[in-house]
Amino acid sequence: MLIETETTPNPATLKFLPGRPVMTGGTRDFASPEEAESSPLAEALFDLGDVEGVFFGSDFVSVTAAPGGDWRDLKPNVLSVLLDHFSGDMPLFRAGSAAGIAIEDEAPLENPEDADIVSQIKELIDTRVRPAVANDGGDIVYRGFQQGTVFLKMQGACSGCPSSTATLKQGIEQLLKYYVPEVTEVRAV
8 A cells, every 4th residue: 555645835744645535524633632532543643742733634634743843753653554544444433422522613603694695605615725725735614704704714734834824815815805795804713
């Protein structure tokens, strides 16, 4: 099995492509070892020690090195964990009960009169923004629209990336303002 590796705009994050689906629907972001307890793969990656974040996309795994971590030392260990996991057809998540599931609020309260605007924003994010962000090893999630401001959450390689502010302001904000004149600002949450 060959796992390809790609750099991302975030120098602390590498994108690993196992050549098979990782998540069949949605994405999953792990920002701490505690969050990773639901996934044997994420937990094994955090157990390496110099890992600060793990992100599962549709066909990739992004791993963020902790400050001071050196990819020359970490990369072979990450590849070994990924090879073991995918070669052994291990489950991505542990079986569990609904008792431990917490669902975040999808978005701040929105004005029902903004439903058409919100629909346009979500469509643009899903069709134009998310695919580009996934190419960089991350994801962006819509979190709300209030009084002209769109709230988005950056995940994976995009979370903490030095260029994420530029991506939000010069890329996403300009795109949304162009197609949805009611948008005045984009903010990360």
